[in-house]
Amino acid sequence: MAVPMNSLQLVLPLPRSGSSGAGISYYTQIIRCPRKVVLDRELKEPDDRADGAAAVGTMVHQLDELYYGGRSDNPLVIPISDVNWGNSIEEAKRCWGAYIKRFPGRDWWGEVLAVEEQHPAEPFEGIAVEADLIAAAVGIDPFTIRIDRVIRVTEESAARIALNTELGALKPGVYLYDRKTKGKADGDAALMHAHSLQFYAYMLVYNAINQHEPCLGLIVDEIVTTKEPKFRQFLVTPPDEQQQQVVRSMLKNAKALEKSDAALGVAFGCKEYNRFCPHLLSGACTRS
Numbered sequence: 001m002a003v004p005m006n007s008l009q010l011v012l013p014l015p016r017s018g019s020s021g022a023g024i025s026y027y028t029q030i031i032r033c034p035r036k037v038v039l040d041r042e043l044k045e046p047d048d049r050a051d052g053a054a055a056v057g058t059m060v061h062q063l064d065e066l067y068y069g070g071r072s073d074n075p076l077v078i079p080i081s082d083v084n085w086g087n088s089i090e091e092a093k094r095c096w097g098a099y100i101k102r103f104p105g106r107d108w109w110g111e112v113l114a115v116e117e118q119h120p121a122e123p124f125e126g127i128a129v130e131a132d133l134i135a136a137a138v139g140i141d142p143f144t145i146r147i148d149r150v151i152r153v154t155e156e157s158a159a160r161i162a163l164n165t166e167l168g169a170l171k172p173g174v175y176l177y178d179r180k181t182k183g184k185a186d187g188d189a190a191l192m193h194a195h196s197l198q199f200y201a202y203m204l205v206y207n208a209i210n211q212h213e214p215c216l217g218l219i220v221d222e223i224v225t226t227k228e229p230k231f232r233q234f235l236v237t238p239p240d241e242q243q244q245q246v247v248r249s250m251l252k253n254a255k256a257l258e259k260s261d262a263a264l265g266v267a268f269g270c271k272e273y274n275r276f277c278p279h280l281l282s283g284a285c286t287r288s
Helices: 024-032 034-043 052-067 085-102 127-138 155-164 189-194 197-209 241-258 278-282
Strands: 111-119 145-153 173-182 218-224 230-236
Touching: 024 034, 024 197, 024 241, 034 241, 034 278, 052 085, 052 145, 052 173, 085 218, 111 197, 127 197, 127 241, 145 155, 145 197, 173 197, 189 230, 197 218, 197 241
Parallel strands: 173 218
Antiparallel strands: 111 145, 145 173, 218 230
């Protein structure tokens, strides 16, 4: 059952990690710097959540999960230690309120089949079969994904989507859905999403597991947090064989680097998003 907006409570402590565990972001970080991955694990380095834009995105994701019928026992949670989150709470609520006013109702996009769906699923009888299907699809083990939402676009919702978005006429069927929150509209967004290894991997894995009803694509739904929030949607088609091979090659290279403990990887990741790696600053890593 979806949770009404006015019933959401702010509680403590931190939200769960946004990572699926051993997914694209994990292996991308290995390629950038295997040493950082090792030190993060050994020193249990906490996520840096002080950035306002990241805070808004985290909260919008959980509002999304609650609204579309996720776990009602997983309320929006705000870490008290992050002083920059105060304004971000109101910003997230402002943008989310505008979004559900524009696209009201749990089934606006279609029938909700799953929210925050993790693969392989939590341990249960038959879990090895799902893990084996994933390994065969991507070429490595382990590999995990967590999909924001899985929806079935109906004829009714397809008509709404065609009338109110720039996605055009969608064929009814199963689609994956990914929520993005941006501070400004990126002019290269369509190209970036179309070539996203993350989205390729999501569809590759999902379709390997659900061969009886594969997804027809992935809808990227952006909230742009401008003074008047803007909403943009993009459709990413399932990866062809060449694009699938790009995913496999990237993951194979990352797997080879995983045990190397190399200090710099291939991308000299000591500084990302205008921030220096905490292990460099603490002296835990000397880049040697």
